[in-house]
Amino acid sequence: MRILITGGTVLSSTGAVKADVLVDGETIAALSAPGIAVLSSDADKVIDAGGKYVLPGGIDGHTHMEMPFGGTHSNDTFETGTTAAAWGGTTTIIDFAVQAKGTTLQSTLDKWHSKADGNCAIDYGFHMIVSDVNDTSLKEMQTCIDQGVNSFKMFMAYPGVFYATDGEILRAMQRAADIGGLIMMHAENGIAIDELVAQALQEGRTDPVQHGLTRPSALEGEATSRAITLAKVTGSPLYIVHLSAAEALAAVAGARNTGQNVFAETCPQYLYLSIEDLAKPDFEGSKYVASPPLRPKEHQASLWNGLRTNDLSVVSTDHCPFCFNEQKELGRGDFSKIPNGIPGVEHRMDLLHQGVVAGEISLARWVEITSTTPARMFGLYPRKGTISPGSDADIVVYDPAATQTLSAETHHMNVDYSAYEGMRITGKVDTVLSRGRVVVEGNAFHGSAGHGRFLSRELCQYLN
Numbered sequence: 001m002r003i004l005i006t007g008g009t010v011l012s013s014t015g016a017v018k019a020d021v022l023v024d025g026e027t028i029a030a031l032s033a034p035g036i037a038v039l040s041s042d043a044d045k046v047i048d049a050g051g052k053y054v055l056p057g058g059i060d061g062h063t064h065m066e067m068p069f070g071g072t073h074s075n076d077t078f079e080t081g082t083t084a085a086a087w088g089g090t091t092t093i094i095d096f097a098v099q100a101k102g103t104t105l106q107s108t109l110d111k112w113h114s115k116a117d118g119n120c121a122i123d124y125g126f127h128m129i130v131s132d133v134n135d136t137s138l139k140e141m142q143t144c145i146d147q148g149v150n151s152f153k154m155f156m157a158y159p160g161v162f163y164a165t166d167g168e169i170l171r172a173m174q175r176a177a178d179i180g181g182l183i184m185m186h187a188e189n190g191i192a193i194d195e196l197v198a199q200a201l202q203e204g205r206t207d208p209v210q211h212g213l214t215r216p217s218a219l220e221g222e223a224t225s226r227a228i229t230l231a232k233v234t235g236s237p238l239y240i241v242h243l244s245a246a247e248a249l250a251a252v253a254g255a256r257n258t259g260q261n262v263f264a265e266t267c268p269q270y271l272y273l274s275i276e277d278l279a280k281p282d283f284e285g286s287k288y289v290a291s292p293p294l295r296p297k298e299h300q301a302s303l304w305n306g307l308r309t310n311d312l313s314v315v316s317t318d319h320c321p322f323c324f325n326e327q328k329e330l331g332r333g334d335f336s337k338i339p340n341g342i343p344g345v346e347h348r349m350d351l352l353h354q355g356v357v358a359g360e361i362s363l364a365r366w367v368e369i370t371s372t373t374p375a376r377m378f379g380l381y382p383r384k385g386t387i388s389p390g391s392d393a394d395i396v397v398y399d400p401a402a403t404q405t406l407s408a409e410t411h412h413m414n415v416d417y418s419a420y421e422g423m424r425i426t427g428k429v430d431t432v433l434s435r436g437r438v439v440v441e442g443n444a445f446h447g448s449a450g451h452g453r454f455l456s457r458e459l460c461q462y463l464n
């Protein structure tokens with residue numbers, strides 16, 4: 001099957017060019033000046049991209065499908081979550097395999113393969129959450145890398161669950177530095193936060209907004225600085241996940257200014273939502289409970305600036321959907337029991353395009369932070385993240401002039417609310433190809449569970 005995408009503006013991390021794109025089977029065969037007859041003569045299908053952008057499929061480096069949390073599971077399966085991702089122009093996800101204490105990394109990886117394999121509509125990879133640092137798991141980091149999983153997430157938050165001590169983090173970082181792994185960090189001071197949470201509950205402060213008030217941004221800044229110091233001592237590269245606070249961004253920028261291999265992602269919710277959403281009455285605020293929490297609005301300008309200066313290199317979603325009914329309700333009367341997570345895998349490309357419309361970032365930067373840099377960061381380039389001959393034909397045709405309103409009524413994520421309900425967006429996905437297969441075309445979905453393949457990733461390609 002040969003598909004010609006013609007008449008569009010091809011976007012990359014370096015800019016925009018008018019070009020036709022020829023797809024042959026699963027890969028991109030050629031780019032040419034518009035209208036070259038030799039390309040169109042033998043295409044089986046022609047997609048008219050006139051007036052539209054043609055960009056590499058989005059790569060969401062941070063999702064949680066079917067993730068166990070506090071006695072329940074995030075509500076998207078690998079099938080529903082990857083289908084929703086495809087609808088929104090994301091053609092690769094990297095999800096987190098979660099080591100439970102007392103289990104091995106290998107059994108964890110096997111378990112996540114059994115959940116995902118054969119069920120994904122788009123390609124997928126895994127990061128490994130290391131929650132039990134010991135001689136066995138440190139040794140197994142190498143066997144994970146041998147199986148294409150080379151990024152290891154640790155937590156400075158959630159004592160008693162995922163929390164790792166500074167000593168444990170140091171040991172894992174030493175190991176990562178030795179074998180080429182990338183340490184990803186949830187940087188919040190969980191020990192101090194747990195005290196603030198206990199005090200709030202004791203004083204009868206139980207509403208969702210307390211989730212934000214008991215996790216002050218300074219404690220994200222402190223943990224980020226500490227993680228950066230540990231990374232410096234060990235020589236390990238460090239990737240701060242879901243950075244939400246200006247203090248944390250300042251720490252990352254400071255480290256990057258010294259040339260240290262420190263990187264960070266933020267998420268759309270921190271760019272568009274705020275603690276005012278957490279404070280919504282009638283338990284509505286629970287819809288916005290995630291960690292780190294939504295911050296006061298003034299942090300948003302810092303984050304957009306971080307995206308411009310590349311102190312924030314990636315935007316992922318931390319997609320972790322829990323329904324308002326039955327799931328978020330577990331925390332009625334005790335905010336600390338509200339399942340943590342906000343749905344978003346479907347809307348990342350649109351929300352960041354809205355940043356282009358608003359003049360916050362350029363078109364090239366939109367592609368870079370949503371696709372090209374995640375591909376390099378997580379060892380998928382040039383297979384993913386670029387429209388180049390030989391690359392996988394993961395392609396989005398995007399209509400920059402279309403408008404849409406985000407709503408739970410129309411989204412495809414398996415969750416009963418939208419964090420962006422009623423938000424007007426300029427721009428909309430028109431057509432999506434996943435490895436050469438048209439999976440979204442206008443309002444029709446042609447993808448299927450099992451089309452997506454596991455991606456065995458190379459080591460990080462973004463290091464200094």
Ligand SMILES: [Zn+2]
Pocket residue numbers: 062064318
């Ligand atoms: Zn997460």
